[in-house]
Amino acid sequence: MASLTEGSRRPIRLADIAKAAGVSHGTASNVFSRPEIVREEVRARVKAAAEALGYAGPDPKGRLLRAGKVNAIGVATTEPLSYFFDDPFARVMMAGISEACDATGAGIALVSAGNEEKLAWNIQSALVDGFILFCIEGGPRLVELTRERKLPFVALELGSQDDTVSAIGVDNVAGGRLAARHLAELGHRRFAVLSLAFADDSTGLVSPERVRTAVYTGTRDRLLGYLEELSRFGVDTAKVPVYETENDEASTKAGLETIFASAEPPTAILAMSDRVAMEALEWLNARGIAVPRDVSVVGFDGVPEAAICDPPLTTVAQPIAEIGRRAARRILDFDGTVRRETLGVELVVRASSGPPPGTG
């Protein structure tokens, strides 16, 4: 009795509407999904019933199961969610992804997690049609986790040679070369490299062994590009210090301390990201080292901030937004193939690079 009078809190379902309007659930469904095929009068009746009962409209959860397609693409990373809104590189990339999604009306689901276990769960339970992977750290693990979902996915910036995963990236060797050649042509002969990670969880000066066994081949390739080109200019590349940073302030500054403690400090710094390069600019400025008069700095990425920092940064620009657009389209128009795309990079010369001191 009580339960009857009380009225259950259960949300209204389509079936309730159908019963109230005295039609079958098939017809009730049609009223919402294909209104044109149901008779005017019936349609009105069903809509009235829906209104009266306070029906919220067909629940997407139910629809989804039947339809199979979510119409959203998942963007995953091992960083915290705020990475998508803080990091300049990620932001431009997301803008590119957004553009492609907007064009087709698809949504974006951001997937991330504090710890490994939660990340696995979040990837397993993400309601998406496919994934775009930001492989910053823990790339291989992220790929492995995602592969288990058996959904289409594309890795960004993976820098691994696994041919079984689709990826979009840039020609890192060519980019490295561009940066190195630019500085060498300006007359520089004493270099230092502020590198990104070769593998997880380590910073400091890098040994050839670590380069050889690099997990992140993107990092390795940039270095290869640097060194190949430098040696063409007669630089003894064995003497070029390569400091592995974590792409943040602390490790970059530690690297600079190490590098400039040398008896023969470099006149040119090759930074593997604009982030690191800009941190370097700041550190050099604080130490009273003028850029580019005393030291030149060249970054990598081409984030918008690089154009407005002080001094504006010479950098190797990646087509970041284009990578994002392509990645999104790869998921949206997935054709079942695995493809690796490599896009070109471009040297953007700004004010952070110039001839070495004492050159005239």
Next chain:
Amino acid sequence: MASLTEGSRRPIRLADIAKAAGVSHGTASNVFSRPEIVREEVRARVKAAAEALGYAGPDPKGRLLRAGKVNAIGVATTEPLSYFFDDPFARVMMAGISEACDATGAGIALVSAGNEEKLAWNIQSALVDGFILFCIEGGPRLVELTRERKLPFVALELGSQDDTVSAIGVDNVAGGRLAARHLAELGHRRFAVLSLAFADDSTGLVSPERVRTAVYTGTRDRLLGYLEELSRFGVDTAKVPVYETENDEASTKAGLETIFASAEPPTAILAMSDRVAMEALEWLNARGIAVPRDVSVVGFDGVPEAAICDPPLTTVAQPIAEIGRRAARRILDFDGTVRRETLGVELVVRASSGPPPGTG
């Protein structure tokens, strides 16, 4: 025959695994969702079957329907998706939302659309437990659309007095006052206001009538705060030009052209957003008008960019990230109540404001 030998492309379901392993659905399900309750040996057998058949794990689509909870919060706006990554205000807000979501492991689904029809569809079909609404333009419409989903939602920056919707915002009147008092105390007596929208689709000088009938009461309140405070300093507020911008470059510059065409141009500009204030800084600089020597500018919002622009902007800072965090928590720990929260603002004095010319 053919169809039998061919083998259907149909993805593997849990039921297939159960059959292959010779157990019931129930047990197969338990192997994945509560492995500890199934006997070691059976568990191994089921897992082996899953492996053999290439099962991707329980499909979240199915689970979702049963569980009811998506564990994701939708963030919706009428702007294009890239707004979330481009706009400084939105980014800080999203960082706050992200923080709260990360803490509980919830995901974020970005919802937006080019046109009204698609927006309605995207909101209706978003797989989320609730919405946070960025009511920039078309706020009332967005609220209406969302209300139909009958899910918890919170409006940000709504600036409307509808007490039936939860909202989080700041005390705009107080903020307006803070900005106006600061300038008045510096000695300014000739003001101009660069306003945000009072209603959709219009820019230009604002009539009292438009203010009275404002849809966006946040805009109205800021203006009220400005004017109330100015009149306390003896300023004839009827003579203060109020130019409605669209919070973008073009309309801001048009506004400045109008304002500075006057015989008695202002010595102080009250801008209702940092975005507009920074555009103003740029325009003034291009015209050779020195800030703050010739003209002072005070913004509103307190976005990070305001601290690093040239000159650094004096502004009324909102606790943007905090608003985001609270909004997210309101959805995550929804308790069925409708609540409107108003947070405080703070004047941040930087270099864009100073005494009026000829004051000493």
Next chain:
DNA sequence: GCAAAAATTTGAATCGATCCAACGAAAGTG
């Protein structure tokens, strides 16, 4: 060795919709 208790497993019901083959009624045709 047997009953009671504990641990596993089963299979039907459920979540909320959409799809579709079949059917009934109204309209059109010769």
Next chain:
DNA sequence: CACTTTCGTTGGATCGATTCAAATTTTTGC
């Protein structure tokens, strides 16, 4: 008037899982 079309409606099957009361098996206690 019988016969096909056309139009709308019906109700069962399905999407892929989870849940839970009941059935079964294994353990434990004496």
